[in-house]
Amino acid sequence: MNALAQELAELIRQDGPISISRYMALCLGHPGHGYYMKQYPFGADGDFTTAPEISQIFGELIGIWAASVWQAMGAPDSIRLVELGPGRGTLMQDMLRAARALPGFRDALSVHLVETSPVLRERQRQTLASSGTAPQWHDRIEQALDGPAIAVANEFLDALPLDQFVRTPEGWRERLVGLHGEGGLAFGLAAEPDTSLSVAAPANSVLEQPAAALETVALVARHVATQGGAGLFIDYGPAHSGFGDTLQALKRHAFVDVLAEPGDADLTVHVDFARMAQAGLAAGAAVHGAVAQRDFLLALGLRQRFEALVRRATEAQGEALARGVERLIETGPTAMGELFKVLAVADPKLPLLPGFDLHRLPEQG
Ligand code: SAH
Numbered sequence: 001m002n003a004l005a006q007e008l009a010e011l012i013r014q015d016g017p018i019s020i021s022r023y024m025a026l027c028l029g030h031p032g033h034g035y036y037m038k039q040y041p042f043g044a045d046g047d048f049t050t051a052p053e054i055s056q057i058f059g060e061l062i063g064i065w066a067a068s069v070w071q072a073m074g075a076p077d078s079i080r081l082v083e084l085g086p087g088r089g090t091l092m093q094d095m096l097r098a099a100r101a102l103p104g105f106r107d108a109l110s111v112h113l114v115e116t117s118p119v120l121r122e123r124q125r126q127t128l129a130s131s132g133t134a135p136q137w138h139d140r141i142e143q144a145l146d147g148p149a150i151a152v153a154n155e156f157l158d159a160l161p162l163d164q165f166v167r168t169p170e171g172w173r174e175r176l177v178g179l180h181g182e183g184g185l186a187f188g189l190a191a192e193p194d195t196s197l198s199v200a201a202p203a204n205s206v207l208e209q210p211a212a213a214l215e216t217v218a219l220v221a222r223h224v225a226t227q228g229g230a231g232l233f234i235d236y237g238p239a240h241s242g243f244g245d246t247l248q249a250l251k252r253h254a255f256v257d258v259l260a261e262p263g264d265a266d267l268t269v270h271v272d273f274a275r276m277a278q279a280g281l282a283a284g285a286a287v288h289g290a291v292a293q294r295d296f297l298l299a300l301g302l303r304q305r306f307e308a309l310v311r312r313a314t315e316a317q318g319e320a321l322a323r324g325v326e327r328l329i330e331t332g333p334t335a336m337g338e339l340f341k342v343l344a345v346a347d348p349k350l351p352l353l354p355g356f357d358l359h360r361l362p363e364q365g
Pocket of ligand 1: 084115120
């Protein structure tokens with residue numbers, strides 16, 4: 001048992017089994033032992049690799065997307081460019097480089113980063129040191145949003161804690177983390193069913209309640225609907241809601257037991273994009289998507305950007321660029337181009353945003 005497992009076992013001995021959301025929140029955000037608090041998880045020798053780390057084109061296209069949104073807003077002279085969970089800062093760095101193409105946007109924007117991890121804040125500071133901007137960091141999304149804003153979040157919602165319920169003959173019972181006979185962590189069910197849940201489902205179905213992710217989308221949606229702008233969420237998960245346990249732990253690019261190494265493996269869930277879209281609509285925003293990452297990036301001009309870069313690249317660089325691009329748009333149920341979805345919440349006064357206008361896609365059909 002690692003230090004966090006011991007601390008959790010002690011907590012459970014005292015207070016009883018804990019919810020999945022509390023378990024996730026402690027595994028990821030415990031000040032001393034939380035996954036994001038103590039280490040540097042990204043890259044080939046880390047635990048996972050995200051789209052901005054795969055290809056610079058990803059961030060550049062999102063930078064161009066943000067610039068187009070700013071133009072569609074009527075080019076306000078002041079706008080916040082907000083990123084939730086910026087990781088190494090690579091996405092923002094690539095966005096800002098692409099934004100240089102539109103000097104008015106570059107001059108109007110200020111950079112606001114929402115990040116809880118001191119280790120990652122420091123990394124983001126280094127990455128963005130030569131970006132020509134003075135980023136401001138915030139612990140909470142509410143602090144980052146003030147006035148017209150364009151917010152982006154790549155692989156952020158999947159890290160937010162959710163609760164799980166299991167369908168039993170007595171009704172929905174909450175799935176909890178407790179202790180087994182030898183004192184180690186084990187899944188269990190609440191003694192009593194939760195009477196507030198009445199969804200019908202086959203026996204043993206798992207229902208996930210992503211309260212924090214829904215709240216995040218609603219917060220951004222409410223803000224852009226009243227103050228102007230848009231929010232872009234990119235993550236893995238289904239376009240349609242369904243039942244199932246999506247909690248997963250990843251270490252060194254392989255799946256591991258969710259309870260085995262709390263705080264030492266990344267813990268994530270799949271994002272239910274249909275419910276995120278509903279949360280955005282209910283908060284008063286227009287919703288664009290969700291569309292597959294492949295379609296979004298192709299519609300934003302992935303191929304054209306790739307060709308422009310390859311013309312200036314060596315043969316080896318060209319091959320690396322091609323591999324990155326392929327990975328971003330690869331099809332297949334677990335491949336990035338298809339499993340990852342893109343959803344925007346926007347001021348209803350804005351037209352259909354770039355990347356969501358798929359019927360005009362030259363690559364389609
Ligand atoms: N967007 C980056 C990193 C994704 S990992 C990329 O695409 O590479 C998730 C990021 O969200 C990390 O930076 C992590 O520290 C941050 N994070 C996780 N939970 C958070 C929370 N509740 N509040 C703020 N940041 C959080």
